[in-house]
Amino acid sequence: AGGAPGAMAAAAAGPWPELEAAAKERRRELSLAGAAVAERVAAGGGRLPEALLALPLLQSLELSGCAALRELGPGVAAALPALHTLVLSRNALGPAGLGAGLGGPLPALRLLDLSGNGLEALPAALGGAGDGAGDAAPAFPQLRSLNLSANRLRELGPGLARAAPQLQELLLSGNRLRALPGGLLPAAGTPAPFPLLSRLDAADNEVAELGADIAALPALKSLDVANNQLRELPAALADCPRLKEANFRGNQLRDKRLEKMVNGCQTKAILEYLRVGGRGKGKAESAREDVRKKKREKQQKKDSGDGEQDEVEEVSKLLVKVLHVSENPTPLVVKVSPGVKDVRAFIVCCVLKGVNLKPGNALKRFLTMQTKLHEDICEKRTVATIATHDLQLVKAPLTYDVQPPDELKIMPLGRKEIKAKDLLRQLQLEAEEQRKQKKRQNISGLHKYLQLLDGKDNYPCLVDAEGAVISFPPITNSEKTKIRKETRELFLEVTSDTSLQICKDVMDILILKIAELNRSTLENKEGSGSDMELDAVCGPGNLNLPLVVEQVRVADTDGNLKVLYPSKTDLATVSSLLTVIR
Secondary structure: OOHHHHHHHHHOOOOOHHHHHHHHOOOOEEEEOOHHHHHHHHHOOOEOOHHHHHOOOOOEEEEOOOOOOOEOOOOHHHHOOOOOEEEOOOOOOOHHHHHHHOOOOOOOOOEEEOOOOOOOOOOHHHOOOOOOOOOOOOOOOOOOEEEOOOOOOOOOOOHHHHHOOOOOEEEOOOOOOOEEOHHHOOOOOOOOOOOOOOEEEOOOOOOOEEOHHHHHOOOOOEEEOOOOOOOOOOHHHHHOOOOOEEEOOOOOOOOHHHHHHHHOOOHHHHHHHHHOOOOOOHHHHHHHHHHHHHHHHHHHHHOOOOOHHHHHHHHHOEEEEEEOHHHOOOOOEEEEOHHHHHOOOEEEEEEEEOOOOOOOOHHHHHHHHHHHHHHOOOOOOOOOEEEEEEHHHOOOOEEEEEEOOOOOEEOEOOOOOEEHHHHHHHHHHHHHHHHHHHOOOOOOHHHHHHHOOOOOOOEEEEEOOOOOEEEEOOOEEEHHHOOOOOOOEEEEEEEEOOOHHHHHHHHHHHHHHHHHHHHHHHHHOOOOOHHHHHHHHHOOOOOOOOEEEEEEEEEEOOOOEEEEEOOOOOOHHHOOOEEEEO
């Protein structure tokens, strides 16, 4: 029985200045990261130091990316009763290693992140094996967000609903789940589980069955089951009263019409299709087809020419014309150095011409749109990062390269030229100061961006023909190529350390959003004097001139093609909203 305290004492054998400072300053937030922390944890047998238990005021704790961390150690929950944010991602914590630390209730905890730990089962406190169940009080009565993504979970039990009854967000992507909701929901007759759960993310699993009991989640607004093994979608999805966003892409659905709708991301249309019966309801579908046929015949009699209505509908869609490399006398090429493979391997680029950012607040809306994409599909820049440049200020050819932190220099947006190493230190200090001034309860987004480069010996960068760095992903791009109201031609860049397909998917959405923004700007004619500005750009009354997307080749240093965007298969995910002229 005396072994555990001794082990924690061993973990504290080396100095922990972060904990000493936190105790002295009576801090409420603590983030532990870096090689020195990992070494101390390893020296302590893979456990947290005992000094951590002497911080009862602590409200936010993050210790991520430490492969040596295998156990929390006993008494963490009891010692930190005020904790509302606990981030333990990308460690090596198993159910047993979590069990002792989370053995008691955490009444104030609102966010728990256990992603990337290789968990094959949940700890007992979260309803795993050994869960006491019964009428015991919930272990996490205030928990709102639970991140279990990138583990090895094959199933979830009903104990989670008892342990965290107020859960609003459950992230399960990148596991090995076979069914959903599966055993997540308690048996019929018990109180409604998860009455507040609005987001359920289970992409990239092995889900072959999406059960009809998904409709038992009354608050569900967002459902992501992309890249699974689903063959059918249950009609009960249409009974989810608040479902607004659903992602079913990457499943081999039997109903090919439904699959086409899924690839177009038409959530409302998908739910309506399921509501009226979808596949297998031949009479209903035949009746609708008869109505459509009669309308077409009536229209043909009314109109003198065939297909006029289709032309009207097509004209109303957003237009994008692709300019192929072979048609471009001065195509832009990006060369990739071998060193990026180990840092941030994937990049996709293109040129977009015909944008209009001058009227009203068009430029502000453009920048806001980019920020939202970073937050949503780029998952706070963790899976991909977007950079947009004024093409007229880009000096080609470009090289996607890596440089050491003390050699890489950039003129960040709104700042003077600075070394990357000093920029990151400066940003870290600014973020820390902002956190103190605003008394933020959560670790700021800026902190999260900076941690994406932890442990990197070299940083990725896009360098122009003059040797200037115009982009430093995922942190910033350069003042040198900054977009202005007068910008008409864009150079777009998406990078990722995850996959090439993610870069392409993000670029597809980016082009769609810019096309939507451009159309809105032209139609609304916003801002003073905008009528004259728009007529000068588009010609009087012509609001449907297509944006032109010029293909950009990404090649290795020997000139061998790595990526050409957009290829024939690109922009397919947005084809329902965008007409692409190739």
